[in-house]
Amino acid sequence: MQTNRHGNQLTLTWSPMDILAGTIIFQSNTATSTSSKKQLLVVDQETKLVLVTDDTPVFFIIQHPDGTHTVIGERTIPLEGCFNFRDLGGYVNTAGKTVKWGKLYRSSLLTNITEKDKDTLEKLGVSWICDLRSTSEIAAKPTPALAHIKNRHIPIGTAKNESTESQKIDIPDDHRVYEPLMGESYRVFAQSKDGFREIFNDIIEKEEVPFLFHCTAGKDRTGVLGALLLKLLDVPENTILADYELTNQYADNILGEMQGLVNAFSNSEKKIDLENFRPMAEARSAYLEIAFDEMQKEYGSVDAYLEKGIGITPSEKAKFQTMMLEG
Numbered sequence: 001m002q003t004n005r006h007g008n009q010l011t012l013t014w015s016p017m018d019i020l021a022g023t024i025i026f027q028s029n030t031a032t033s034t035s036s037k038k039q040l041l042v043v044d045q046e047t048k049l050v051l052v053t054d055d056t057p058v059f060f061i062i063q064h065p066d067g068t069h070t071v072i073g074e075r076t077i078p079l080e081g082c083f084n085f086r087d088l089g090g091y092v093n094t095a096g097k098t099v100k101w102g103k104l105y106r107s108s109l110l111t112n113i114t115e116k117d118k119d120t121l122e123k124l125g126v127s128w129i130c131d132l133r134s135t136s137e138i139a140a141k142p143t144p145a146l147a148h149i150k151n152r153h154i155p156i157g158t159a160k161n162e163s164t165e166s167q168k169i170d171i172p173d174d175h176r177v178y179e180p181l182m183g184e185s186y187r188v189f190a191q192s193k194d195g196f197r198e199i200f201n202d203i204i205e206k207e208e209v210p211f212l213f214h215c216t217a218g219k220d221r222t223g224v225l226g227a228l229l230l231k232l233l234d235v236p237e238n239t240i241l242a243d244y245e246l247t248n249q250y251a252d253n254i255l256g257e258m259q260g261l262v263n264a265f266s267n268s269e270k271k272i273d274l275e276n277f278r279p280m281a282e283a284r285s286a287y288l289e290i291a292f293d294e295m296q297k298e299y300g301s302v303d304a305y306l307e308k309g310i311g312i313t314p315s316e317k318a319k320f321q322t323m324m325l326e327g
Contacts, residue, residue, distance in 0.1 A: 003060070003074050012049045012060050012072060019043050019062060026061040027051065029123055031089070031102030033061050033069035056120050059101060073101035075246070079120060081112035083253045084218040086246065088226060093234040097325040103209045104324070106226050108218035108250070108257070109133070111141040118146055121212070130199055130213040132221040134158040141216075154199055156192045156221040157185065182220075182280055183290045189224045190294035196228060196310045204312075204320045217254040219247045219283050224291050228310075231302050232317055233324055240288075247283035254281040 001014040012025070019025075021044055026037035040060075041049050051058070057077055062070040077085045085108070089101030102124065110129070113121075128150040131143060135155070143151055202208050215221040223244045230240045247254075258277045295305035306312050312320075 001072050003072060005074060005078060008052055008054050010051045010053060010058055014047055016047060020065055021045065022065040024063040025049060026063065028059045028061050029055065029057055031059045031071050031073055031100065033071060037061050057124055071101050079117045080114040081117050082107055082110055084108045084247055084250045088230065088243070091230060091235045091239050091243070093325065094236060095234060096327065098327045099233055099235065100324055100326055104229055105210060105212040106218055106222050107212060107214040109141055109214060109216050110143045113144065121146065121149060125210050126212050127208050128152060128202070128211050130154055130211060132156045132213060132215040132225065137216060154195050156195050156225065157188045182287050185220060186224065186287050186291040187294045189221060190291045193309050196225070199225065200310060200312055204316050207323065209323065217257055219254060220287070223247065223283060223288060227288055228306065232306055232312065232320055241285045244288050245283050245285060251281045
């Protein structure tokens with residue numbers, strides 16, 4: 001079962017094996033099967049449902065003939081002032097359990113979100129936002145205040161006490177330097193164990209979910225954290241890499257954000273061709289694998305990195321899985 005949205009047309013498709021005749025499909029604005037919902041269809045021989053709606057978020061509550069329920073959400077949630085906003089729900093782990101929809105969200109920066117977007121975040125029930133960017137990035141493009149939602153700065157790849165002053169730097173205009181630079185960045189991300197520990201503590205110990213985490217593009221620092229969250233839920237690595245690569249549909253948006261960063265931090269007045277930054281705008285699986293390799297080099301495996309490097313105990317992992325998995 002999967003969803004696909006074009007404008008205000010949201011399509012849910014399935015195979016006859018997934019949804020049997022007599023199944024009832026409901027629409028809801030939460031991922032809870034017991035929440036208020038609107039009946040859309042009693043399935044006969046259909047394998048597709050088309051819903052025309054401007055509502056966000058939309059969850060489909062599937063009530064099977066045996067009385068059990070399945071929740072299907074939108075992987076990518078459309079916002080007006082933010083791209084690459086995604087739900088990490090719906091993935092199946094190695095034990096056959098499913099990551100709950102509506103608990104873990106990832107995105108690009110939130111600087112330009114609209115009032116409608118703010119309302120969507122409230123409807124999603126986001127309890128806190130984790131900003132993974134550097135202090136200077138935040139100073140250049142701050143997140144607007146959001147009522148009822150806490151915004152915490154837990155940087156990945158940089159020190160928390162980094163200067164807020166924007167440092168002008170020399171930005172190479174040779175595209176060949178950027179792919180190796182990305183690899184080095186991912187090695188640095190893997191060393192941000194204290195930051196990851198703080199984030200996991202807030203999620204697991206304080207049970208603060210749903211939560212949203214983001215960096216500038218929602219690709220690199222966000223990608224590593226998203227991968228670790230899914231890894232802790234025992235989601236297979238090929239699924240984790242596929243989720244990471246979903247960001248590639250926004251490569252042009254990311255290049256646009258890079259233009260702003262170049263303008264803010266470049267030491268040169270010479271115009272730089274944005275296409276030079278294409279290696280930095282793409283979510284290449286090799287980048288994430290570099291972070292995994294760095295973790296494995298030091299601890300033997302990504303699982304050992306989570307336990308010994310970040311310090312997540314078996315009981316904390318079990319608690320997190322109880323919070324986040326169903327089925």
